Amino acid sequence: MSSFSHVPESPIYYGYNGSPFVSKLEAVLKLKNIPARRVDVPLTPPRVDILALGIPYRRVPVLAIGKDVYIDTSLISEALEKAYPSSPILATDVGLQKAVTKFYDHFLFNLGFDILPWNKTPKSLQEDRKKFIGRPDIDFDEVATRKELAHSKLASHLAILEEHFSDGRVWYFSTPSPTYTDAGIYAVLDWIRSFRATRPVFDSTVFPKTVAWFGRLDTLFAAKPPLGKVKGPDAAKEIFSSTFTADLSQIGFDEVEAKRLGLKKGAKVVISPEDSGRDVVTPGVLIALSKQEAVIETEQKGQHVIPSLRVHFPRLGYSIREVPNGENAKL
Ligand SMILES: N[C@@H](CCC(=O)N[C@@H](CS)C(=O)NCC(=O)O)C(=O)O
Incomplete structure (x- = not known):
């Protein structure tokens, strides 16, 4: 550039x-x-x-x-x-990073959409988002009935992450510092975690490596100065x-x-x-x-x-x- x-x-x-x-x-x-x-x-x-x-x-x-x-x-x-270019986040496996991050952007975002407490959101937001996702007849009360199913899907995603982190790696691509992929997965999981009902799914006895990775990123981001x-x-x-x-x-x-x-x-x-x-x-x-x-x-x-x-x-x-x-x- x-x-x-x-x-x-x-x-x-x-x-x-x-x-x-x-x-x-x-x-x-x-x-x-x-x-x-x-x-x-x-x-x-x-x-x-x-x-x-x-x-x-x-x-x-x-x-x-x-x-x-x-x-x-x-x-x-x-x-x-x-x-x-300093503090690179795409320093390794760039193609793989793009593909993996796209996978998590897509599947975890859609999962979060199913977990979102729609019954507590204003009608105007619901109407806008129906239009946004191109599903004018989506029934948010029906989405709410699928919460446990969504929690179970979340557990399946965490199981894949646990498998990935089971070799003891610190960051997703074994890099010295977190990359674009760590940032992407972290942000969408952090959003999902903000819906309180999902908290028990992030169980450190079931997913110790993943929860530890999540905790490392919590600590790292908490130490950064706020954006303007x-x-x-x-x-x-x-x-x-x-x-x-x-x-x-x-x-x-x-x-x-x-x-x-x-x-x-x-x-x-x-x-x-x-x-x-x-x-x-x-x-x-x-x-x-x-x-x-x-x-x-x-x-x-x-x-x-x-x-x-x-x-x-x-x-x-x-x-x-x-x-x-x-x-x-x-x-
Ligand atoms: N693939 C896009 C997705 C962006 C996206 O879907 N953003 C959501 C917010 S998380 C959005 O704009 N939702 C509709 C809205 O806010 O009007 C990206 O990576 O930037």
Whole structure:
């Protein structure tokens, strides 16, 4: 990554307390000792401070390094590793780390969703999340009846972790310090543990090595200084006026993949997640494309012109499609 100026010392991210994916990012930031600052956004959209950047993407977290905005904890973590190489978290088995962490992101997040005490949540949140996961008829009372089943699945996951840690390793990949994978599994398990009913499942007599690994991370994170905060309007001002931009030549433009996708450089596209939150698309002009990343430049026209930013999406888990001519007005 290169730039016209230095990498900003303190990148800005958007999120709220209680989100396991925001916690995953915060775990990564703390492992890397990056003094990032958070813009607090509400639990449900609209999230005006993210929209103010010209980015409709509805999930959190989102992180900006200068004028480049990164989507998804997977790509955000890689971008942080490139921009802030000290205290590496992807120093070994990178492909395996990405695959394993994706497995835990997916299965443990879905499990946590089943364990969440939905009966104590406001109706408005329930309605929003039904839409978010694309299951308008989900019955949260029925989900509540599956709690014990979910606890049993959690025990099966902990059994796999126990098997993994049974050789006495300190961190997931036997590295000198925790990696991206430790951060990812820790954050989502910590979220699940926050639902009190799950506490007996984390039994140190049944899963001694796993509970000890969890405890080591609790201690390590408790000793880290807290991350900072910044207000949305100040964050937007700082992002728009930043002179730092990522070097897109490292991503390049993969013509073979572009052909497979039916896209050309400079095409007007929309990108959306393939799982949750897929009804919200982010429009822009396609400026870089690789097998792992797609970058669009936001193009905002209208009453209040918003300066362009570059928004980076992972390829896996996101779909890109060209906007037919007739729809161009929406960009
Ligand atoms: N794969 C995404 C998942 C992000 C995600 O699902 N975030 C949740 C919060 S934990 C979210 O945005 N939920 C809907 C919402 O808050 O509006 C990532 O790694 O960043």
